Amino acid sequence: MITSIDTEVKKKTFDVQSFREQFPILKRQVKGYPLIYLDNAATSQKPQVVIDALVNYYSGFNANIHRGIHSLAEEATAAFEATRDTVKDFINASSREEIIFTRGTTEGINLVAATWGRANVKAGDEIIITNMEHHSNIVPWQLLCEEKGAVLKVIPVDDNGELIWEEFLKLISPKTKLISVVHVSNALGTVNPVKNIIAEARKVGALVMVDGAQSTVHLDIDVQDMDCDFFAFSSHKLYGPTGIGVLYGKRDLLLAMPVYQGGGEMIKEVKYTGTTFNDLPYKYEAGTPNIADTIALKTAIDFVNETGKDVMRRHEDELLDYATEQLQQIPGLKIIGQAKEKVSLVSFIIDKLHPQDIAILLDNRGIAVRTGHHCAQPLIDRFCIPGTTRASFAAYNTTEEIDELVKGLHRAIKLLA
Known part of the structure; x- marks a missing residue:
């Protein structure tokens, strides 16, 4: 029985x-030997269902989205937006408006630096990162600090590859505007205590961005429980295609931030005297997006969930x-x-x-x-x-x-x- x-x-x-x-x-x-692929932190391989999803889009309903009323456009739009709903549930965002499609984690971080950063960081402010960041979570903040006259501070790590908590507590202060931290180190595998970092940030009124490129495929992600302000990840480390990623941001922050790029879809009305911008999330998705890979991202997430x-x-x-x-x-x-x-x-x-x-x-x-x-x-x-x-x-x-x-x-x- x-x-x-x-x-x-x-x-x-x-x-x-x-x-x-x-x-x-x-x-x-x-080279005559069975492939043993041990470079998954760079990119994971793709299951057949994800490959099929890409082929199915191009062979079955290839069309631009959001703008056409013919059948192919409506089918493509529905599949594209279904991915947004799937991502929302996958990371437990409170609203689909908080899910912005990007080219990957790197663009997500740069988007925050170029919009929220330029609008809110001023001379004398401080941004904190860690000594285990990927270059994509270092260089955007360096550029912002150089532009604004802000100060970039770095949390050191010990010989085991863990953050030195006492040194972090010395760095954080009322001058801290943002903490941007990698959830999981791509070089060491270390899982950082992001919830504890966020709790400390709240004490001084700082925001927190989390680089989830390495964590999203391995760890359960709940952005509401984590209480991060921004969270970015890439599809291609999650058994999905390259060239598509996600930026999560709290709705109120995204509403207040300036636009990132100008073009089609991110506008409501354009006149030579001025432009009004689209609602969330489309305000940050200018131009024809990476439709096929976005649709296949849903398939990849479904694949992980089903497994x-x-x-x-x-x-x-x-x-x-x-x-x-x-x-x-x-x-x-x-x-x-x-x-x-x-x-x-x-x-x-x-x-x-x-x-x-x-x-x-x-x-x-x-x-x-x-x-x-x-x-x-x-x-x-x-x-x-x-x-x-x-x-x-x-x-x-x-x-x-x-x-x-x-x-x-x-x-x-x-x-x-």
Whole structure:
């Protein structure tokens, strides 16, 4: 007899081999070896349903949106706007008006810097970031501070790759206008305590922007519970297409911010004497958008929801634990970033070996990893190293692939030492 408990357990069981079958690229070979793709923090591979969604749009109802009244335009508009509703539910925004489509996390951060930042930051104000930010969450704030005469402050990290909380508390003050923080480090895998950071920001009246590029695929995201003011993420790390992302912003903030770009769709009426702008969210979506990839983003989110982010995360945690244990047994290997809270990513160095040489030898056996500073150069500089080799895992990866990574590293050490 099958009980409800048995059904629940069965429902939450994760079959990695069946999951892998949904990703056609995982069947290919690289240089005569089966592909082992361990560069998921850069971009994840796409399941067949996402590929089909792109093809279906172009072959079935390709048309511009919001403007035409013919059948194709109405079908395309409905599919496009359905993605907005799906994203709203996925991150638990309070309104679909708070969901702005962008080209990715980078554009989302730049949009906030160029609109809210230019309207609200003045000389002497302070913006706080962390020492583990991606360049896309450093450079926009540097540019804004240079333009406005504001001050950019940086929360340091310790040797484990965790924020030094006491130093953060010293930095925050009534001069703090905004804190922009990465939720999960793309270079270390560290999960930052964003809710605690936001709580401190509220004490001084500061806003908080969260870079969710690495967190959205791994962690449950609830922007209302988090109470962030802005949250940005990209589709392509979430099993979705490249070139499409999301900026969430609290409605009152978005209403008060100036426009970002001028063009079609973001207007209500244009005359040579002046222009009135469209309602949210279209106020920030000028021009013909990335329709196909936006529609396919919904498919990607549906795919994650149907699989179950909880069971995917459990499998990824098992991969992280296994990889950490196996890699630490390699002589001369040091893991960079050993925070208590991490996602499934391991960055490491090996004595006397350059990361690029390691990656080339791994690629010769079909193993794809990332090397360098991972667009987080100040963080890598903090550890006084030229870069790391990074293996980042998705739910389709296996312990057998980690075994092949370890074998590949042993071969590299033998050849390069």
